[in-house]
Amino acid sequence: MLDRFGTGLKDAVKKLAGKSVIDKAAVDELVRDLQRVLIQSDVNVKLVMELTTTIKKRSLEEEPPKGMGAREHVLRIVYEELVHLMGEEVDVRLESQTILMAGLQGSGKTTTTGKLARYFQRKGLRVGVICADVFRPGAYDQLTTLCQKVNVPCYGEPGETDAVGIVTRGMEELAGTEVLIIDTQGRHALEDELIEEIIALNELSSATHRWLVIDAALGQQAREQARRFHEAIDIDGVIITKMDGTAKGGGALSAVAETGSGIVFVGSGETIEDLERFDPDGFISRLLGMGDLRALIERA
Amino acid sequence: VRTLLKDREVHISEKKIEGPLQELEIILLENDVALQTVDAISTQMRSELTGSTKKIGSSIDNMVMDALRDALLDVLGEGFSLTSYISTHDHPVKVLFTGVNGAGKTTTIAKVAAYLKAEGYSVVIGSGDTFRAGANEQMKTHADRVGVKVIRHQEGADPSAVLYDAVEYAKAHDIDVVLADTAGRFHNRANLMNQLAKIKRVFKPDIVAYVDEAVAGNDAVIRAEEFNNAVGTDVVVLTKADMDTKGGAAISIAHTIGRPIMFLGTGQEYTNIIPFEPETLVSDLLGDE
Numbered sequence: 001m002l003d004r005f006g007t008g009l010k011d012a013v014k015k016l017a018g019k020s021v022i023d024k025a026a027v028d029e030l031v032r033d034l035q036r037v038l039i040q041s042d043v044n045v046k047l048v049m050e051l052t053t054t055i056k057k058r059s060l061e062e063e064p065p066k067g068m069g070a071r072e073h074v075l076r077i078v079y080e081e082l083v084h085l086m087g088e089e090v091d092v093r094l095e096s097q098t099i100l101m102a103g104l105q106g107s108g109k110t111t112t113t114g115k116l117a118r119y120f121q122r123k124g125l126r127v128g129v130i131c132a133d134v135f136r137p138g139a140y141d142q143l144t145t146l147c148q149k150v151n152v153p154c155y156g157e158p159g160e161t162d163a164v165g166i167v168t169r170g171m172e173e174l175a176g177t178e179v180l181i182i183d184t185q186g187r188h189a190l191e192d193e194l195i196e197e198i199i200a201l202n203e204l205s206s207a208t209h210r211w212l213v214i215d216a217a218l219g220q221q222a223r224e225q226a227r228r229f230h231e232a233i234d235i236d237g238v239i240i241t242k243m244d245g246t247a248k249g250g251g252a253l254s255a256v257a258e259t260g261s262g263i264v265f266v267g268s269g270e271t272i273e274d275l276e277r278f279d280p281d282g283f284i285s286r287l288l289g290m291g292d293l294r295a296l297i298e299r300a
Numbered sequence: 301v302r303t304l305l306k307d308r309e310v311h312i313s314e315k316k317i318e319g320p321l322q323e324l325e326i327i328l329l330e331n332d333v334a335l336q337t338v339d340a341i342s343t344q345m346r347s348e349l350t351g352s353t354k355k356i357g358s359s360i361d362n363m364v365m366d367a368l369r370d371a372l373l374d375v376l377g378e379g380f381s382l383t384s385y386i387s388t389h390d391h392p393v394k395v396l397f398t399g400v401n402g403a404g405k406t407t408t409i410a411k412v413a414a415y416l417k418a419e420g421y422s423v424v425i426g427s428g429d430t431f432r433a434g435a436n437e438q439m440k441t442h443a444d445r446v447g448v449k450v451i452r453h454q455e456g457a458d459p460s461a462v463l464y465d466a467v468e469y470a471k472a473h474d475i476d477v478v479l480a481d482t483a484g485r486f487h488n489r490a491n492l493m494n495q496l497a498k499i500k501r502v503f504k505p506d507i508v509a510y511v512d513e514a515v516a517g518n519d520a521v522i523r524a525e526e527f528n529n530a531v532g533t534d535v536v537v538l539t540k541a542d543m544d545t546k547g548g549a550a551i552s553i554a555h556t557i558g559r560p561i562m563f564l565g566t567g568q569e570y571t572n573i574i575p576f577e578p579e580t581l582v583s584d585l586l587g588d589e
C-alpha cells in the first residue's frame with residue numbers, strides 16, 4: 001500500500017545512478033521527483049520550493065570535492081539539505097526544568113504529557129504534572145488516569161475556569177518536583193484569547209521549554225500555526241505524534257523551519273511507553289519512502 | 301452562419317493550458333488537496349481541455365478555472381442531509397462514528413446530538429470508546445450539557461456491548477436516533493480494525509460516518525481509503541474547519557472514496573457544525589471574492 005506512493009524518489013535516485021553525466025537535465029529531474037515526494041509527505045509547498053532551489057543551485061555550482069564523483073556529490077547535497085530541514089539537534093537535559101505543552105486541538109498534548117512524565121521518571125527525576133486545560137470535558141480525568149498509571153502527582157482543579165490560577169497554585173503544590181510538565185488545552189492561531197492565555201501561562205511559569213505538539217498528519221497549515229505559536233511563546237522544540245500511523249510528519253518539519261528549533265520526541269502509539277527520541281536518518285528514510293539515504297551515498 | 305461561428309473559435313493546445321493548469325495545481329496543493337488527487341484531477345482536465353475549442357477573445361485562464369470549478373464540484377457531489385434521512389427511515393436511526401485518534405469524533409457526536417435535538421428529534425448516545433483515558437467522562441459531560449442520555453460501561457469494557465445496550469435503550473424508550481462513539485484508531489492496526497468490524501456487526505448502523513480533520517494533509521487519502529475498505533463509509537464529517545483552512549481534505553477524501561460530506565465542524569461550541577455546502581467550499585478554495 002505505502003509502496004504505491006513511496007517509489008518516487010527511489011526510482012529517481014536509481015535513474016541518477018544510471019546516468020553517465022550529471023547535467024542540468026538530470027538535476028532538474030531529480031529535483032522534480034524530490035518535490036513531489038516531499039509535498040506528498042506534507043512538507044509546506046513553499047518550503048519545498050526553497051529547499052529544492054538550494055539543492056539545484058548547489059548541485060550545479062559547487063565543485064565536487066576531490067575524488068568524489070558527480071553523482072555522489074549531488075546525492076550528498078540532497079542529504080545535507082534534508083538533514084538541515086530536520087532542524088537543530090535538541091538535547092534533553094536530565095535536570096530541573098519546567099515544560100509547557102502547546103498545540104492544536106487533538107494533536108496529542110495530554111497523551112504526550114503522560115509519556116514525558118514517564119520518560120523523566122525513568123531517568124530518575126521527580127516529576128509533577130499540572131492540568132491547565134480548563135476547557136475540554138474530561139481533560140483532568142484523562143491526565144490523572146495517565147499519571148496514576150506511573151505514580152506521578154497530577155495537580156488540577158476540575159471546574160475551575162482560570163488556567164493561570166491553576167498553574168499558580170499547582171506550582172506551589174508541586175514545589176518539590178524537579179521536572180514540572182504543564183498540559184494546556186488545544187488552541188489554534190486564530191483564537192486570540194487562547195493565544196493570550198498561553199502567553200500568560202508561559203510568563204507565569206517561566207517555562208524552561210515550550211514544546212509544540214504536532215500531529216504527523218498535519219498538512220500545509222503547520223507552517224502558519226507554528227509561526228503564530230512561536231511569535232507568542234518562542235517555541236524551542238517540536239514533538240511529532242501519531243507516527244505509528246501512515247502519515248509522514250512533513251508538517252512537523254514546516255514547524256521546525258518556522259520556529260528555528262528541532263524535533264525533540266516522536267510519539268508512536270497510544271500507551272505511555274510509546275515515546276522515542278528523534279532519529280533524523282530514520283525520519284528521512286520514511287519521508288522519502290526509501291531506505292537509508294546516507295548508506296546509499298556511501299555506496300554511490 | 302456555420303462557417304462564421306467556426307471562425308470565431310480556436311482550438312486549445314496542451315501547451316496553452318499547461319501554465320494556468322500548473323498554477324492551479326499549486327493552489328490546490330497549498331490548500332491540502334493530496335498530491336495524488338491533484339494529479340488525477342489535473343490529468344482529467346488536461347485531456348478534456350486539450351483539443352476543445354474556445355471563443356476568440358475569452359481567456360484561457362478563465363476557461364481552465366471554470367473547468368476546475370466544475371471538476372471539484374463533481375468530486376464533492378451533493379452533500380448529505382441527515383434530517384432528510386431520519387425523516388424517511390425507520391427509527392431508531394443508528395449512526396456509527398469512526399476515524400483516527402483525535403479527529404473530533406466525540407465532540408462531533410455532541411454537536412450532532414444538539415443539532416438533532418433542535419430539529420425536534422430524540423437522541424441517545426452510546427459511549428463506545430471504552431479505551432482512552434477520560435473518554436467516558438468526556439462523552440458524559442458533553443451529553444449532560446446538550447441534555448441527551450448517554451449509555452456507558454466501565455473503562456476496558458467491550459464497546460460492542462455498550463452500543464448494543466444503547467440500541468436497546470432507544471427501542472425501549474422510542475428514541476429517534478442513536479449516535480455511537482468509538483475509540484480513535486489507526487487503519488494500519490489490524491486488531492483494532494477487526495474490533496471496529498465487530499462493532500459494526502453488532503450495532504448494525506444505518507449510517508457509518510467517517511470523521512477526519514480539515515487540516516489533515518496527504519494521509520487523509522490513505523486513511524479514508526483504508527477505513528472504507530475495512531468497515532465501509534457512508535458519509536464524511538470534516539472537523540476543525542475553523543483552523544484557517546480551505547478544506548482541501550474534503551476534495552481528497554471525496555475523490556478517494558466517493559462519499560458525500562455531511563457536516564463541517566467549525567469550532568468547539570455545540571453550535572459549530574454546519575451542513576456541508578459544496579459551492580461554498582469550492583469558492584473558498586479557489587479564492588473567489
Ligand SMILES: Nc1nc2c(ncn2[C@@H]2O[C@H](COP(=O)(O)OP(=O)(O)OP(=O)(O)O)[C@@H](O)[C@H]2O)c(=O)[nH]1
Binds near residue numbers: 108274401486
Ligand atoms: N496512535 C497514536 N495515538 C496517539 C498518539 N498520541 C496521541 N494519540 C491519541 O490521539 C488522541 C488525542 O490525544 P490527546 O492527548 O487527547 O490530544 P490533546 O492534544 O491533549 O487534545 P486536546 O486537549 O483536546 O487539544 C487520543 O486518542 C490519543 O490516544 C500517538 O503517538 N499514537
Ligand SMILES: Nc1nc2c(ncn2[C@@H]2O[C@H](COP(=O)(O)OP(=O)(O)OP(=O)(O)O)[C@@H](O)[C@H]2O)c(=O)[nH]1
Binds near residue numbers: 188406539564568
Ligand atoms: N477548533 C476545533 N476543535 C475541534 C473541532 N472538533 C473537535 N475539536 C477539538 O479537538 C479535540 C479532539 O476532539 P475529540 O472529539 O476528543 O476527538 P476524538 O476523535 O473523539 O478523539 P479520540 O476519541 O481520542 O480519538 C478536542 O479538543 C475538541 O474540542 C472543531 O471543529 N474545531
Ligand SMILES: [Mg+2]
Binds near residue numbers: 111
Ligand atoms: Mg489535552
Ligand SMILES: [Mg+2]
Binds near residue numbers: 483
Ligand atoms: Mg473520542
